[in-house]
Amino acid sequence: MKKKIFFTTLAVCLMGAGSCKKDSDFLNAVVPIGIIDSQIEFNDPALTLAAIGRLYNAEVDFSGLDNNWSSFTDFGESFASENGHATQGRTTWSYDSWANWDYTYIRELNLFLERIAGSTGLTAADKARFAAEARFLRAAQYFELAKRMGGVPIITKSIVYESGPVSAVQFPRNKESEVYDFVLSECDAIKDILPKLPATKSRATAGAALAMATRAALYAGSIAKYGVNTPTVTLSGDVVGIPAAMATGYYTKALASAQLLIGGTYGSYKLYQTALPAADNYAAVFTDKSSTNNEVIYIEDFKAFAGKVHGFTTNDQPYSNGEEIDDAGRLNPTLNLVQAFEKLDGTLAPFATRDITGAPAYYDTPQDIFAGRDARLAGTVLIPGAIWKSAANDIWAGYWTPNANPANLTFEQGTITTSDVASNLKPLPGTTIPVQVVGKDGPINGLQFHTQTGFYIRKWLDPNVGTGRRGQGSDIPFIRYRYSEVLLNAAEAAAELNQFPVASDYINQVRARAGLTVPLVLNSANYFDRIVHERRVELCFEGLNLFDYKRWRIATQVWDGQNETVTDLTTNLLSATHRNTKQWGLWPYKVYSPGNAATNGKWIFKEVVPAPNTGVLLFRLGNYYSQISDAILGSNPKLLRQPNQ
Amino acid sequence: MNIKFNYLILLAIVIAAVSCKKDNYKAPGSTLSGRLTYNGDSVGVEYNQVPFQLFQSGYKLTTPIGGTFNDDGSYSVVTFDGNYKFTIQANQGPFRWKELAVGRDTVKINLTGDQTVNIEVTPYYMVRQLKTSVVGTTRVVTANFNIEKVITDPALAKNIQTVSLFINKTTHVSNAPGESVAKTDIAGGTLPANLNNITVSATMPTFVPTQNYVFARIGVRISGVEDWYYSPVRKLTF
Numbered sequence: 001m002k003k004k005i006f007f008t009t010l011a012v013c014l015m016g017a018g019s020c021k022k023d024s025d026f027l028n029a030v031v032p033i034g035i036i037d038s039q040i041e042f043n044d045p046a047l048t049l050a051a052i053g054r055l056y057n058a059e060v061d062f063s064g065l066d067n068n069w070s071s072f073t074d075f076g077e078s079f080a081s082e083n084g085h086a087t088q089g090r091t092t093w094s095y096d097s098w099a100n101w102d103y104t105y106i107r108e109l110n111l112f113l114e115r116i117a118g119s120t121g122l123t124a125a126d127k128a129r130f131a132a133e134a135r136f137l138r139a140a141q142y143f144e145l146a147k148r149m150g151g152v153p154i155i156t157k158s159i160v161y162e163s164g165p166v167s168a169v170q171f172p173r174n175k176e177s178e179v180y181d182f183v184l185s186e187c188d189a190i191k192d193i194l195p196k197l198p199a200t201k202s203r204a205t206a207g208a209a210l211a212m213a214t215r216a217a218l219y220a221g222s223i224a225k226y227g228v229n230t231p232t233v234t235l236s237g238d239v240v241g242i243p244a245a246m247a248t249g250y251y252t253k254a255l256a257s258a259q260l261l262i263g264g265t266y267g268s269y270k271l272y273q274t275a276l277p278a279a280d281n282y283a284a285v286f287t288d289k290s291s292t293n294n295e296v297i298y299i300e301d302f303k304a305f306a307g308k309v310h311g312f313t314t315n316d317q318p319y320s321n322g323e324e325i326d327d328a329g330r331l332n333p334t335l336n337l338v339q340a341f342e343k344l345d346g347t348l349a350p351f352a353t354r355d356i357t358g359a360p361a362y363y364d365t366p367q368d369i370f371a372g373r374d375a376r377l378a379g380t381v382l383i384p385g386a387i388w389k390s391a392a393n394d395i396w397a398g399y400w401t402p403n404a405n406p407a408n409l410t411f412e413q414g415t416i417t418t419s420d421v422a423s424n425l426k427p428l429p430g431t432t433i434p435v436q437v438v439g440k441d442g443p444i445n446g447l448q449f450h451t452q453t454g455f456y457i458r459k460w461l462d463p464n465v466g467t468g469r470r471g472q473g474s475d476i477p478f479i480r481y482r483y484s485e486v487l488l489n490a491a492e493a494a495a496e497l498n499q500f501p502v503a504s505d506y507i508n509q510v511r512a513r514a515g516l517t518v519p520l521v522l523n524s525a526n527y528f529d530r531i532v533h534e535r536r537v538e539l540c541f542e543g544l545n546l547f548d549y550k551r552w553r554i555a556t557q558v559w560d561g562q563n564e565t566v567t568d569l570t571t572n573l574l575s576a577t578h579r580n581t582k583q584w585g586l587w588p589y590k591v592y593s594p595g596n597a598a599t600n601g602k603w604i605f606k607e608v609v610p611a612p613n614t615g616v617l618l619f620r621l622g623n624y625y626s627q628i629s630d631a632i633l634g635s636n637p638k639l640l641r642q643p644n645q
Numbered sequence: 646m647n648i649k650f651n652y653l654i655l656l657a658i659v660i661a662a663v664s665c666k667k668d669n670y671k672a673p674g675s676t677l678s679g680r681l682t683y684n685g686d687s688v689g690v691e692y693n694q695v696p697f698q699l700f701q702s703g704y705k706l707t708t709p710i711g712g713t714f715n716d717d718g719s720y721s722v723v724t725f726d727g728n729y730k731f732t733i734q735a736n737q738g739p740f741r742w743k744e745l746a747v748g749r750d751t752v753k754i755n756l757t758g759d760q761t762v763n764i765e766v767t768p769y770y771m772v773r774q775l776k777t778s779v780v781g782t783t784r785v786v787t788a789n790f791n792i793e794k795v796i797t798d799p800a801l802a803k804n805i806q807t808v809s810l811f812i813n814k815t816t817h818v819s820n821a822p823g824e825s826v827a828k829t830d831i832a833g834g835t836l837p838a839n840l841n842n843i844t845v846s847a848t849m850p851t852f853v854p855t856q857n858y859v860f861a862r863i864g865v866r867i868s869g870v871e872d873w874y875y876s877p878v879r880k881l882t883f
Binding site for chain 1 (some may be wrong): 707708822869
């Protein structure tokens, strides 16, 4: 019994002795391993690199390879071959489409800048580069906000609220021009701090800063110039809209920044030109990650077999020669876009599907109708029969049998033999043996993951074997800025400043690379349509389309909510305001006419709107600037509501 | 055992007694409705395209109750009793709203129970003396009407871009996709100077399944204004 009491007392004493430390002593003695103190982090170059790496990862893209394949679709340029996809039946965009009010990211960047300024453990060179990179990312985010929301409050330091009236931390919207000015002045300030290394593509460089400056100045300039066409898209105090008098200044700035980059003193960038045929060369701009690719200025990079990959190739590869079962073929370029690629003589023409009598035009192979076009067509789009990963795709919509002698028959005076999937065989008219009557890739109305327009995407598709598998993925980088766009920015700015020979020279460099040998002569009458068109074909599926149409203030005309008939589709192709409200496809048919050797086995084509595309696109005036949500407006009464909403 | 059971009953009674207070707000019960009018005449718009906002002040947040007008210019909101301010945002609708020096005017509404409040606006144009007819055999719908230019102040007036006759199988008749089966446009420049006695006709397609009635109305597109003005919808039986 005594022993028991003794041991109990001893145990209590020991426990008491062990626990007599103060809580604070105990808690502070153990350094948590999950959280790194900012004092430690910002005095260690590797940890600071990790911090800025996270901020790079958070950069916002409109279209992005890790941002879902859907981010590349919409706007009449493509059809989404996935059942129930929102773009198929889209009639209009809600006012909050594309909205972004991410001040959390801006706060993180401001905190990064403040902490790096107080760092003592980093070399001066490291400090300067990290700080410039954070300023680059902050400018990029403000540019993104300006594109989507117009004027926003410019916050350049972290804000702490402790007490007092909350109005002290509520900020009104800056002028739209002030946001662009901020972006431009930041780019100016950091371009001489950032490294002038063209080989560095996934981190900010001097070239990237200049490329951002030229794009931002061009956007601001065109909003100033073309804002008069949409007088109601403005707010008091120029919070939305830029005064017309500022246009020339912005265009001059855009041209000057582009010329600094083109001049080569900020890194030697040039158009990607190899011995490959022009179409393959253009496609390789997006897939060549080697150091020979000096067209690429700034990218979001990926790394295969290291956990940083994306599924773009898996989602969008051709169905019949894809590498994954039922995961393919979602992004189908439309005929609207495909026919915008010029003929080699620099003229635009729709595809000749009929002769002048209205009878179908016959072709020997399904590729013949696409012959003699801008090489970027085959570089951007996989046409019927195109080779992908060493196999040809199988795109054809069925057999067409004329009801009588084919002379002067229309397409409608024939019988279509097709089925709902390629493996369902059917006999041709007058025969009994079932044969394949539709391509393994479609097009078949409503058959998802197969093309429904007759085209697959090629841009951004990874040609390496295995990259179409879900488990492996692709590491093709997403290009945020490339030299070709800088040339087009320079061409547009020069043309807006009436420097047409300069503008023609820049635009012709881009066109020559695409195999268009006849130089274009820009003048005051044709430059606008030509530049709108050139940007549309050169920069399609790169996330720039919407913002271009917004800044030119022609989005309300291009997507006007009126049905786009086949006549609308095939006329006035060069017009900048060409209606683009339906998602047209071009379906190839094999002619089966055993009695007529002249046409039997040939190919004819038909313009078709895929049946799931029930919507007609309408861009409302209120869509020019995305909605600031009622929650944000309600919590900060100093913010103005967007116009026309 | 008996005692324990009694305790349980007692406990249940106590819980029931303290919890008998309702913890919910009452559902909103007052309907505010009305329509767009000009001197008592309806002003038609496109369904779900012209928004309005209803503000109730005195709360921490100023988030408005939002809604849109129907084809015939009518609206309705079910909400709580209280003091509201009704407004329409700038550049919305084919009409002018009262502008004050310090911003947009509001209609003050003191809501107590169901209430009808018509919203008086000044449209740019009104369609007057609309006469419509249909010939079943030729499937031609004809409309004859005058257009009244309501806003004549040169600083504010706007021209007519297009006048259109729309026909549809349902009561949703407008320029929106899918809301017309046939339409005929007249360019604003070809209208008579006094805008009187305008006749326009359109041929409707064959309906599957057949129906022996259609709906028609006149739309006026005003230069520089996004929303169309529409006359009242007419049902035509043939």
